[in-house]
Structure formats: C-alpha cells, structure tokens
Amino acid sequence: MNRSCNNIINCLSVDVEGFVESNLQSFNIDKKYINKSAENIEIEKNVHFLLELLGDLGIHATFFCLGRIAEDIPGIIREIVRGGHEIACHGYEHIRITPNINKGEFKNKLIFAKHRLEDISGKKVYGFRAPDFSITTSSAWALEILKEVGFFYDSSIYPIGFHDVYGIKKIDHFINKLDNGLVEFPLSTTGLLGERFPFGGGGYFRIYPLFFTKYCISKTNKLGHSCMFYIHPYEVGPIIPKIRKISPWRRFRHYYNTRNGDKRLKKILKEYNFAPAVEVLKEKGLIPQKIRYDRH
Numbered sequence: 001m002n003r004s005c006n007n008i009i010n011c012l013s014v015d016v017e018g019f020v021e022s023n024l025q026s027f028n029i030d031k032k033y034i035n036k037s038a039e040n041i042e043i044e045k046n047v048h049f050l051l052e053l054l055g056d057l058g059i060h061a062t063f064f065c066l067g068r069i070a071e072d073i074p075g076i077i078r079e080i081v082r083g084g085h086e087i088a089c090h091g092y093e094h095i096r097i098t099p100n101i102n103k104g105e106f107k108n109k110l111i112f113a114k115h116r117l118e119d120i121s122g123k124k125v126y127g128f129r130a131p132d133f134s135i136t137t138s139s140a141w142a143l144e145i146l147k148e149v150g151f152f153y154d155s156s157i158y159p160i161g162f163h164d165v166y167g168i169k170k171i172d173h174f175i176n177k178l179d180n181g182l183v184e185f186p187l188s189t190t191g192l193l194g195e196r197f198p199f200g201g202g203g204y205f206r207i208y209p210l211f212f213t214k215y216c217i218s219k220t221n222k223l224g225h226s227c228m229f230y231i232h233p234y235e236v237g238p239i240i241p242k243i244r245k246i247s248p249w250r251r252f253r254h255y256y257n258t259r260n261g262d263k264r265l266k267k268i269l270k271e272y273n274f275a276p277a278v279e280v281l282k283e284k285g286l287i288p289q290k291i292r293y294d295r296h
Contacts, residue, residue: 008221009283011185012061012274013088013155013201013230014050015129016069016076018043019241019254021094022232025132026165027250033243040073046237047076051083053236053262057269060084060294062276064129064155067092067113070120077120086276086293088127089114089151096134096165097142107145114149123293127277130156133166133187140168143182152287153183153277155228160189160196169196174225175284183286185277188227190216201230206257210264217272226280229268236261 018039063080070077092113117125128151135156161169188200199216220227234240281287
C-alpha cells in the first residue's frame with residue numbers, strides 16, 4: 001500500500017487458465033498442441049512463479065479460476081489461498097457466454113464450478129468473470145443467473161463498443177451496482193478522442209508502452225476511481241507454448257512482451273496500490289464488511 005501519491009486502491013486480478021485453452025475460440029490451434037497434462041504443468045509453474053512475485057512485493061490479488069482447474073490441479077487452488085489471495089470463479093471451462101448456449105446448462109455448470117472452488121479452497125467465492133469478458137448485450141441474461149447462484153460481484157464487462165468478441169458501450173465505465181443488486185467491477189478504460197479505449201491488462205498491457213499504462217492508471221485514480229488490472233499466468237511466468245503456423249499479427253498479439261512480463265508487472269505493482277476485488281468493494285461500501293476471503 002501507499003505506493004502512489006493517492007490513496008485509491010486498484011484491483012489486481014489473475015485469469016487462471018492455460019495458453020491453449022485461453023485461445024481455442026480465438027484462432028485455429030492444431031490438435032497436437034492440445035494436451036491437458038502439459039497445460040496443467042504450465043499453469044502450476046506459472047502460478048507458482050506469480051505467487052512468489054506477489055509474495056515478495058506483499059501484494060494480494062483476486063484469482064479468477066476455472067472450475068476444471070479445481071478438479072484437475074486442486075493443489076494450485078490451495079496454494080493461492082495460502083498466499084492470502086481471493087479465489088473467484090472464471091466458469092467451469094474457458095468457453096465464452098454466447099446467445100446460443102443453453103441457459104440451464106450454463107447455470108448448472110456455474111453452480112458446480114462455484115461449489116468446487118469453495119470446497120477445494122475452503123472459502124466462499126463471491127466474484128465471477130466470464131471467459132474472454134463475454135458478457136455482452138446479447139448475453140446480459142447471464143448477470144441474472146450470477147445473482148441467482150449467489151455471486152456478489154461480476155467483472156466481465158468492458159465498457160467499449162468496437163471489439164468483435166466483448167464490450168457493452170452504453171454502461172457505466174466505473175464500479176457500479178446493477179439493477180439486480182449485483183456489483184459490476186468493469187475492466188478499465190480511458191476516454192480518448194471521444195471514445196473509450198481499454199487498458200490495464202492482458203494484451204493491452206503487453207502491447208501498450210509502459211508509460212501509457214501508467215498514464216491511464218494515474219488519470220483514473222485522480223478521478224477517484226479504482227482500476228481493474230488483469231494478467232494471465234503465461235504472460236508473467238516462465239512457460240508459454242509456442243504455436244506454429246499462425247499469422248504474424250496473431251504471433252505479435254499473443255506473444256509480444258511475454259518474456260519480460262514479470263519485470264513490466266513489477267514496475268506497475270510498485271507504483272500503485274493494489275488489493276483483491278473484495279477489499280476494494282468493501283472499502284467503497286458496496287459489499288458487506290463481514291465478507292472475508294482470507295484465513296485471518
């Protein structure tokens with residue numbers, strides 16, 4: 001804490017998934033690269049690396065975990081909890097929420113994933129993030145199901161209108177309470193040339209110059225708002241599978257700055273205040289103070 005010149009607390013979040021499963025719906029991946037055992041090793045080593053980095057800096061984060069990871073590698077969920085971090089839900093598998101999926105099946109898998117994460121972690125799961133931020137205008141029905149199954153907050157929505165997979169343009173740009181009582185902690189954007197542009201995580205963090213990311217965080221904090229910063233383990237850790245025969249654009253988009261991701265992340269974490277989403281929302285009075293995600 002108290003790293004920056006203001007007292008605004010931002011959220012550091014981690015989308016816990018493997019590189020291949022993260023991108024199966026984004027571009028064609030040859031079957032020879034689909035290996036769950038290898039992917040689980042990738043996740044374990046990268047998450048362990050990230051936990052050590054955060055431990056050295058004394059920073060706690062929210063880890064949005066797939067339910068299938070709680071089943072396949074439960075030890076990594078327990079390791080995250082031992083580090084004092086918040087466990088949140090990222091769905092059961094890394095599959096986008098689209099208008100044509102079966103709502104009943106979605107709800108059942110969501111309940112199963114939430115309960116499995118709670119069973120393994122020994123902690124209540126309060127937050128949710130859709131794979132690929134895929135709650136859009138056409139899949140906003142998912143927000144009602146999140147409330148029904150017991151989530152307190154969601155962090156799935158990008159307040160932008162130009163992306164082909166995600167984004168809802170006409171929505172509050174900052175933390176807000178939805179009509180159904182669910183709190184939305186949207187992904188961070190900044191105003192530029194009359195539009196909202198995303199920043200503060202994933203490919204945006206890797207591709208943007210570091211000074212621009214810092215500018216956007218500082219600008220948002222000076223306005224009195226918290227940023228939602230996100231990262232994937234393979235963008236920071238030592239293992240990232242090399243997928244051959246992809247376009248130069250895809251190669252740039254998915255691999256650029258992954259080799260020095262940890263160094264870039266440290267520079268951000270040392271300059272600004274970060275905490276798990278639950279702590280940010282409690283500080284703003286949007287969820288009950290009695291909610292605890294840690295073991296203390």
